[in-house]
Amino acid sequence: MNESQKVSFTTQNKLIIFGLVLSTFVIMAIAVFATVNIQRNLNESYQNFGQVISKVLAIESVEITKGTSGDVTRKILKSHSDSILKSHNDIVFIEFRDNNGGLIYKTLNKNRDKSTIPSISVSSPMTDISSGANIGSVTVGLSGAVTGKISSTTRASILFVFIIVWLVFAFVILINTYLITRELRILRDGVKKISSGAFGYKIVGKDVSEEVQELFNAFNDMSLRLSLYDEKNIEELTLERNKLEAVLMSIANGVVVCDENDKVVLLNNHAKELLELDGDQLLNTDIHNYVDTQGDYCFSDKIDEYKKLSLEEKSSKPVEFNISTDGRILKSIISPMFSRNKDYVGYIIVLIDVTRETEMDNMKSQFISNVSHELRTPVTVLRSYIDTLYNYGNDFDIETQKEFIGTLNTEIVRLNQMVNDILDFSRLDSNAKIEKSETDISQLVDACVSQVQVLLKEHNLKIELEKDDNIPLLMINYDAISRALINYLSNAIKYAPQDSVITVKLFKEPEKNLVTITVHDDGIGIAPEFHKKVFERFYRIENDTHTVKGTGLGLHLVKTTIEKHHYGNVFVKSQLNKGSTFGFSLPIDISEFEGENKDLV
Numbered sequence: 354m355n356e357s358q359k360v361s362f363t364t365q366n367k368l369i370i371f372g373l374v375l376s377t378f379v380i381m382a383i384a385v386f387a388t389v390n391i392q393r394n395l396n397e398s399y400q401n402f403g404q405v406i407s408k409v410l411a412i413e414s415v416e417i418t419k420g421t422s423g424d425v426t427r428k429i430l431k432s433h434s435d436s437i438l439k440s441h442n443d444i445v446f447i448e449f450r451d452n453n454g455g456l457i458y459k460t461l462n463k464n465r466d467k468s469t470i471p472s473i474s475v476s477s478p479m480t481d482i483s484s485g486a487n488i489g490s491v492t493v494g495l496s497g498a499v500t501g502k503i504s505s506t507t508r509a510s511i512l513f514v515f516i517i518v519w520l521v522f523a524f525v526i527l528i529n530t531y532l533i534t535r536e537l538r539i540l541r542d543g544v545k546k547i548s549s550g551a552f553g554y555k556i557v558g559k560d561v562s563e564e565v566q567e568l569f570n571a572f573n574d575m576s577l578r579l580s581l582y583d584e585k586n587i588e589e590l591t592l593e594r595n596k597l598e599a600v601l602m603s604i605a606n607g608v609v610v611c612d613e614n615d616k617v618v619l620l621n622n623h624a625k626e627l628l629e630l631d632g633d634q635l636l637n638t639d640i641h642n643y644v645d646t647q648g649d650y651c652f653s654d655k656i657d658e659y660k661k662l663s664l665e666e667k668s669s670k671p672v673e674f675n676i677s678t679d680g681r682i683l684k685s686i687i688s689p690m691f692s693r694n695k696d697y698v699g700y701i702i703v704l705i706d707v708t709r710e711t712e713m714d715n716m717k718s719q720f721i722s723n724v725s726h727e728l729r730t731p732v733t734v735l736r737s738y739i740d741t742l743y744n745y746g747n748d749f750d751i752e753t754q755k756e757f758i759g760t761l762n763t764e765i766v767r768l769n770q771m772v773n774d775i776l777d778f779s780r781l782d783s784n785a786k787i788e789k790s791e792t793d794i795s796q797l798v799d800a801c802v803s804q805v806q807v808l809l810k811e812h813n814l815k816i817e818l819e820k821d822d823n824i825p826l827l828m829i830n831y832d833a834i835s836r837a838l839i840n841y842l843s844n845a846i847k848y849a850p851q852d853s854v855i856t857v858k859l860f861k862e863p864e865k866n867l868v869t870i871t872v873h874d875d876g877i878g879i880a881p882e883f884h885k886k887v888f889e890r891f892y893r894i895e896n897d898t899h900t901v902k903g904t905g906l907g908l909h910l911v912k913t914t915i916e917k918h919h920y921g922n923v924f925v926k927s928q929l930n931k932g933s934t935f936g937f938s939l940p941i942d943i944s945e946f947e948g949e950n951k952d953l954v
């Protein structure tokens with residue numbers, strides 16, 4: 354038996370039972386009172402009936418026995434009594450006595466019920482009316498069977514009526530109770546539906562009272578309002594959620610939201626991209642199980658570490674660590690998530706792609722080490738050469754001294770070049786505009802070529818110059834473009850094989866409205882994957898073939914000069930071990946670009 358089936362006596366049930374018991378007592382009391390009353394009246398009437406019979410008998414007996422005596426009198430009384438007894442079964446006996454109390458005659462009713470004892474006996478005197486003399490008495494014994502029958506019939510009828518009334522009463526109470534509880538049940542079912550979230554549920558009651566109908570109407574009205582409120586709320590919540598999702602999706606960093614059981618409940622597209630996921634692969638799974646393309650569990654240990662922290666520690670200092678997935682370095686920050694009631698509901702992992710920053714950091718430290726090395730070498734050479742010349746200069750002939758001074762000069766030129774590069778880098782990388790003037794680019798190319806003559810001689814190299822005629826004047830910064838070209842030239846000289854020829858071309862691309870300069874060498878060349886990278890800040894190819902030291906700034910400065918400050922573009926065509934062609938193009942008319950300042954990475 355479950356809870357709802359248990360018989361429980363509510364106050365209402367108790368009241369109904371009390372009402373039934375009370376009404377039973379009241380009806381019983383009324384029935385007993387009525388029976389007793391009827392019985393009393395019946396007994397009185399019966400007594401009167403006996404009185405009447407005995408009186409009539411007394412009068413008749415005196416009349417019919419007048420002038421007789423002895424056996425004759427007894428005979429007359431016998432026949433008269435018998436005739437009366439025959440017609441009245443209720444009379445048990447008739448007894449005649451003389452005025453001395455002596456028995457004259459007594460007769461018993463043969464039809465009487467032998468078991469009945471006369472319940473009433475009534476006597477009347479026999480008086481001779483003419484003389485007024487008392488000649489005896491007549492006693493009539495009555496069985497009381499009729500009154501007994503009447504009272505038992507009355508009792509039975511009252512009991513019957515009582516039972517019927519009680520049953521009807523109980524039935525009415527039960528029906529009434531059922532009807533009331535039926536309405537309550539309908540109401541209870543409705544309330545249950547509402548509490549389970551079925552807003553808008555309607556209750557219908559057939560043949561219910563007006564008050565109950567009003568109650569039902571009020572309930573339905575409330576239900577409708579709740580459903581409207583709910584719909585509005587859902588709309589607002591959906592809108593809020595959509596907004597939040599839109600914000601989450603548009604965040605540039607990856608965001609992974611986990612519940613307190615480490616189940617991934619939300620992640621934005623960027624996170625999917627960074628973690629190399631297809632679709633909703635990670636959704637609804639344990640974040641511990643995430644493995645990168647190499648099959649490593651990236652988050653598992655850190656999540657466990659984070660979960661060991663107290664809530665205060667979690668909130669005050671988010672856990673930060675780096676993971677590497679498929680060549681990318683992702684900075685991951687785990688911070689706790691709280692509900693409005695400040696309950697802990699899970700955590701958020703923010704993923705930031707720091708591959709570039711990490712590379713940049715590495716490149717910067719590489720740059721610093723390169724610069725220090727590059728500075729130390731010429732400074733050491735300078736110191737030792739100057740020291741030798743200062744202390745032992747007189748011991749050397751003039752030719753040797755000249756050679757010493759030549760080496761000093763070369764080192765100073767290198768030093769100067771490097772310092773200029775570093776200074777140019779900070780100047781050109783800033784957004785400050787550089788001055789431009791109309792320049793004959795052909796003359797600029799000639800000047801640059803003659804500047805590197807010393808270096809060419811050192812490496813036994815030659816330059817072949819191919820220039821278009823009538824190249825228009827260009828609006829450029831003479832020094833910046835010269836340095837860019839010298840960078841290309843000195844790189845070509847660095848990497849070109851001894852005794853080879855470096856080709857420099859200057860030509861106009863009429864259909865594109867550009868003037869282009871290229872520098873070609875037959876040197877070690879560059880593998881295709883480095884073509885873009887060689888123009889990045891501090892980037893240097895450092896492997897077995899590229900052993901020449903440098904700062905990694907030269908080509909970045911060319912790119913900045915050409916693209917950011919002169920609205921042109923740089924390019925490289927190169928094949929490993931087959932040589933390289935570095936070049937840049939400058940727009941003939943820069944007026945359409947002036948005003949905007951391109952930002953380069």
Ligand code: ADP
Binds near residue numbers: 844899902909
């Ligand atoms: P650095 O000043 O250190 O030489 P650059 O920016 O000028 O730096 O060059 C970047 C990288 O490009 C260098 O590491 C070098 O290996 C490569 N490079 C530049 N020019 C050439 C070339 N003509 N042939 C082969 N490699 C080159």
